[in-house]
Structures are given as structure tokens and as C-alpha cells.
Amino acid sequence: MRAFLPERPDQKYMQLMRWGQLRREQLHQAILVTKDTVLGYLKRQIERGNWREVQDVLRGKPMTRAGKFLLEELRGRVVGNLIMRLGLRKVIAVGIAFALLPFILAKVSGELIGKARKD
Template identity: 60%
Template sequence: MNMIHMSRFFPKNMPQRLHGLQIWGKLRQEQMSEAVSITKDTVTEFLKRQIERGDWKTVQEVLRGKPMTTAGKFLLEELRDSVVSKLIFRLGLRKVIAVGLVVVLLPLILAKVAGQLISKVKQTN
């Protein structure tokens, strides 16, 4: 995915925000890496479950970063809550830090997953 396409998904200052959050939360690099991994795995598992249920249109809304329907908004909130819970449970983070990480990481991970799916679809065509 090129940078122009990715810029629609998240602001340009995202790396600075992530670094600031790491300093504020006193998180080690290993914790940040684990948080990224947990977020990616959770997003992938969650989206697969939704697709298996036949909820492809709602998944598309979330991947595009524009959940406009009630179902899309609910799905995004459910995904956020799931990632926050896993970060708290697996890394022992305080809720405020876990929520901050999700606010920064989730758009990045969703953009990456969307880019990977677009690449796979283009390869099959």
C-alpha cells in the first residue's frame, strides 16, 4: 500500500503519538512490540470470525476506516474493547494506557490488514 493511500487511514503524526504514549506509560520496547502483536492477532481473529458469519459489508466498513452504519460502529467498538481487554490481561497494563495504545494502534493495524487484503485480491485477479 502506498503512503498516499495509507494517509487516509491515520494522521501523519502517528509515530510521534505512539512514541509519546510509550514514554508517558513508561512502556518498554518489548511491551510495545507485544502490544502491536496482540492488536494484530486480535484484529485478524475478530475479522475472520465476522467474515465467517457472513458480515462482509460491515467488515469492509471497518477496514475502510468509515463505519457509518450502526452495525459497523458496534463492530468497531466491540473490536476496541476486545483489544483493550487483551492488553490489560496479557501485559498487565492499566486501563488508561491500554485504551491509549488501542486509539493509536488500531487504525495502524486496520490499515495494514486492509492493505494486505487489497494486495491478495489484486494478485488473484
């Protein structure tokens, strides 16, 4: 997952804000919406028994057909929620989703690994 993390994440966020013409609070809301969407979606998939696919997505390697499907569906849900909750245009929501999703997935996988190590 480290491959997804930029050297200077603050610089990436500033570029994203300029490109999407977003205010700092809108970007913060977009991050929260993305995180809520990811967590909710992954929990539902785990409850359905799709643990291996979720694990592949969290590792950043959705090699299986089901893992690729989960990642595409997750991206679509994030874009939809950004449009609905924040009222963003589709092109901006897609750009934000593609930029934020790897960071959020890396953070979620890091938190899960940390919890697993404690247990």
C-alpha cells in the first residue's frame, strides 16, 4: 500500500483543491464521505462472506475477477455519494474518488492490520 502514498500528501491535496476548485472544508467533507462510504461498503461485503475479495482490495491487489468488481463498485458508490452529499459535478467527483480512494483504503488496511497485531 505504500506505493499509493505520495511523498508529500499535502501537496497532492492542494493540487486536488485547485483542480476541482474546492474549498478546504469541501475537501475535508469529501474525505469524510469517502471514508464513510468505504467503511460501510466493506462491512457489508464482509457480512456477505466476501472476505477474500475485501482482503485483496485492501492489499491494493484486486487480481481476481470478484476483487476487481468490488473495487469498481466501490468507486461507483464513492462517486455517487460525493455527487449526492456534496453536490459536486460528476467529473470532479470522479477525480476526487480516484485521488482519495487509494489513501482511504491504505488507511483502513493499516488500521485493520494494527488491530490484528494487538489481538
